[in-house]
Amino acid sequence: MLYFANDYSTGAHPEVLKALLETNGDKLPGYGEDRLCGIAKEKIRRACGCPEAEVFFLMGGTQTNSVALSALLKGYEGVIAAETGHIGVHEAGAVESGGHKVITLPGREGKLDCAVLREWLEGFYGDESRDHMVFPGAVYISQPTEYGTIYSLGELESLSAICREYSMTLYMDGARLGYALVSPAADAGLEDIARLCGAFYIGGTKVGALCGEALVFPKGAPEHFFTTVKQKGALPAKGRLFGAQFDALFTDGLYLRISRHVMDMTERLKRVLTARGFSFYIDSPTNQQFILIENDRLERLTKSVALTLWEKPDADHSVVRFAADWSTMPEDIEALDAILAEL
Amino acid sequence: MLYFANDYSTGAHPEVLKALLETNGDKLPGYGEDRLCGIAKEKIRRACGCPEAEVFFLMGGTQTNSVALSALLKGYEGVIAAETGHIGVHEAGAVESGGHKVITLPGREGKLDCAVLREWLEGFYGDESRDHMVFPGAVYISQPTEYGTIYSLGELESLSAICREYSMTLYMDGARLGYALVSPAADAGLEDIARLCGAFYIGGTKVGALCGEALVFPKGAPEHFFTTVKQKGALPAKGRLFGAQFDALFTDGLYLRISRHVMDMTERLKRVLTARGFSFYIDSPTNQQFILIENDRLERLTKSVALTLWEKPDADHSVVRFAADWSTMPEDIEALDAILAEL
């Protein structure tokens, strides 16, 4: 069975695993106060060009989003997101469970449009009954988005400016951030993101780690954020689990090396799919590729290839997602090509 | 430096680590739907003698406690705990953050007394203004307790009977459950616990795992508990991380083997401490030992031995905790003895 269903179906990248192994016997303090976490945080601060940033390691994306937003938002505030934003769709209401509304605006291929955002804000602040409504306290974006698209540096600059103007925090969900950093379409680097966002996370789970996301507050964290993390059940006793992995990911550029490898595989994948006549549902410059396919062909295909069903645009067609990860190899693409040739 | 500060300062037990390594390359579905989680859950059900149990893997103790209790309690209910119970003291208000009061009763060496509990319940249900108060929906106990003590089978039977009588869930925090299972003072096994509790967790983090706790609902989980876990940010994409570890822990009795090794080391530790004239603050039959020591001796001791300061009973003395874990070896105890000899 070939596996393109998602980018979290394999364990950790060998270098990450090696770091876990090599430090396994070390006696270290608990709750993230250990040497490995310290080193990893310092490397991340350096990679972000942001010496005063505060970094916290959490387990996964939903947890990171909801813990961060609960600390960033005041009780009467909600967070703005594109209708397709992960927090509003596939996080089981985690943000609302913490007491905050997700205010959804129509997006374009997963992205929140600056003009749409500004128009909504002008409408909100021009509305005489706004005091009876949820105030916008943050803007949530994902980079890359749930559809694989990415925000340009210009778009991030504009979003950041709007957020400053309206006293909102720009929050970036970077579950797959690596792929957005090395994408041929990308022009925003980590330093730009750290400069433009109030908070963002560098996703580990989908970029070579077993688990873990690095939440970065470039200008400093909300007060007593450690306690918030503990209160929300997000503080493992053996914090080294995150420290060792992120130390590895930020040693010798491993995070970007993994990302580049995955994007190389994605380019090969796109070439194969194009050559085999498939049409792309969305023009995605990152590691998730969305293909339109007839249902009967899909049925045959999924006998030997694991994919994720995304949408059913009509009765006869499906949109499926192909995703590469660190373990995808050229021979996997070749094997896929051979299968497609026979389809 | 000798390390007796706690039981979460080393990584995973070698057999657990091996399981992570050997399965690292497998392509597996996400979110705990994988083969490894399935096998591990089945082994746990068997160890509990409870084929209809539902098992969920979560990251750590605070998370497990608060997610489980939020699903078990109705909005108008709280949870009863001893004053020293972890949920009421060192979980940063996680249960309250989920909307529920922790109703504390005086305990005895960390344990909730049946007579105290029953008296409180009779007072509550006899109080005419009870409808203005928080209803007790669950009883939280830890086994072993925060002071290392354990509930006997008879005590658990009584607590369980009271809970049935008053329609409350008996919930057991088993962060260090292994040590309570193999303690020379123990007479309650996993099957008893599964029979007597509405929910409990088998702690991994402090018994040989890198992370992870196995939450068991012997009579079935609250409806859609998977979604609750997701909503509370407790569902990692690579659920295999827990599956592989708990599969290993429940293969060839590893969980109990680790526990027995730690208790062997604890017995040696107790002998050494007794021989060196120390007095025990509490008579703990599990892996946490609490010693009364003069402050100046403690200062010298901590130059070469890592310990945890527990309490300061008076200006000249301290209570410190010694804890053994899977990595504690006979030579560590011998080295400690040598240091104590010189103290």
Added chain:
Amino acid sequence: MLYFANDYSTGAHPEVLKALLETNGDKLPGYGEDRLCGIAKEKIRRACGCPEAEVFFLMGGTQTNSVALSALLKGYEGVIAAETGHIGVHEAGAVESGGHKVITLPGREGKLDCAVLREWLEGFYGDESRDHMVFPGAVYISQPTEYGTIYSLGELESLSAICREYSMTLYMDGARLGYALVSPAADAGLEDIARLCGAFYIGGTKVGALCGEALVFPKGAPEHFFTTVKQKGALPAKGRLFGAQFDALFTDGLYLRISRHVMDMTERLKRVLTARGFSFYIDSPTNQQFILIENDRLERLTKSVALTLWEKPDADHSVVRFAADWSTMPEDIEALDAILAEL
């Protein structure tokens, strides 16, 4: 100044006020356990043809909606509403503050369409990732809606059937329920509503009371709902305040008499507005009327008539709301007509 801005700008209807006055000196138990509340509840049960209904009095609409929904929904559930539903727009995120998502669907003139609802539910339950999403636990409708429109009996039957099929509670916000009951367009009475809804409230504040809404659970309330009401801060010590008012409102058909008077005034108002050439933005059969007007005429009009600005469809026009209440008299309509004649 003529007042058509809303239906909550005058105090209580004289018969309601009289009831408050006449019972003011009575010594009565607190917290709604008094004789007046008992009588009022019994009269409401009778008016609903529902002897087993449980009735609770709360202060206002936002409170009633959020307290009721917090008790009706499980932690992993949200409530479906039309995009224009009050709970999703003008209640400052009260439902989300209680931990639940408001799932919005496109509405039509304020109403939730059965076909739209069914399609969404089929999509949800057909979605393989539904366990990562918020489950629909209730459907919120307002009768009349925020745009004055009303659901027909047939529509309510259909919504109720869908709710039963999908195990959801049909919840009706009846802030202005009286006007929907007596509207010439209405064919659903209180008994129908009690038969078809899992919970609904009979609005007092906007139908002649000083404050207060009567929340009805036709098949019985959620367990310990009294305690939930207390916990949510919705239980006044002098519950008689609600008892006396609702006793009056349900004596000699006052609730419907007020409603009919207001609808009579509304019919006059519509005739005057039509005669003066105004166009109606929505065809509303209840006491809120939405009129399209040029901005400059509006400016002159509001010098002598209090109205509520609703929307600005373009740069030159406004939509304004006229609302009648119990205190609106024929001479108010005549005075308005005279002003419009001069406009």
Added chain:
Amino acid sequence: MLYFANDYSTGAHPEVLKALLETNGDKLPGYGEDRLCGIAKEKIRRACGCPEAEVFFLMGGTQTNSVALSALLKGYEGVIAAETGHIGVHEAGAVESGGHKVITLPGREGKLDCAVLREWLEGFYGDESRDHMVFPGAVYISQPTEYGTIYSLGELESLSAICREYSMTLYMDGARLGYALVSPAADAGLEDIARLCGAFYIGGTKVGALCGEALVFPKGAPEHFFTTVKQKGALPAKGRLFGAQFDALFTDGLYLRISRHVMDMTERLKRVLTARGFSFYIDSPTNQQFILIENDRLERLTKSVALTLWEKPDADHSVVRFAADWSTMPEDIEALDAILAEL
């Protein structure tokens, strides 16, 4: 039947009722933006000697406490209270329902002791694991307390100083504040309270109003507190209900006149009870009096006098509460005396 069961069993004081009646027909804006609320707030600011104070009217005590504290506390903070404090006992977990722990300290006759508070704070901030615990963000006191006792000006000064030192808000629950202001034992006035507290409320319900409490933030309210009030379901559409009542209560010193009348009646009551040989369970200088009585005498007494059972100190005795309110008259005390003479 003589009524001494509580101070919320009669309706509104005649002057309060008159204000409701006289303004009933006025056309006023909704949601507390009306002229009456404006006047009442201004009078309260003046009575507090605090021109920059912000005042909000809410329905009842539990609501006021939980809404205020939810806005004052950060997510990781709890509120300190005496064990007998109303928020920790008889508010059904309202504060916890909003996500915050009530940290209880042993009190003395309902009062929080400065020394106990300081010792706890020193312990908390000296505890190395405090980051795993709930931070104290506010101190809750009730004036008078649930046992009728009152804090002296000196005690309030000390509590306020501790709060400033530890960056906590001093919050006063003034459900019966009037009686503490005019008590012969009192030396702290409204201006002192406004100077020393971060927030407090002037209770209306139990001091002559039908409903309503005036929440005062002497140094300004938390940002967008209006929206928080709305979100928590505490904003009635006809805010005039509160405006009219508090305008009356703060006109010609009515609030203090009512309080003095009630305290006069209480003095007579105490003399009668003393003369009849009853012993007081607590030395209460306000309108709640706690009497120790044999159960069989109590049974006879309650045939003609309504009282509240408070505690059962042993099998043969009860503690009962007598409370006077604005409607208690000298003839009620005389009638009681006659009944006691026959007991």
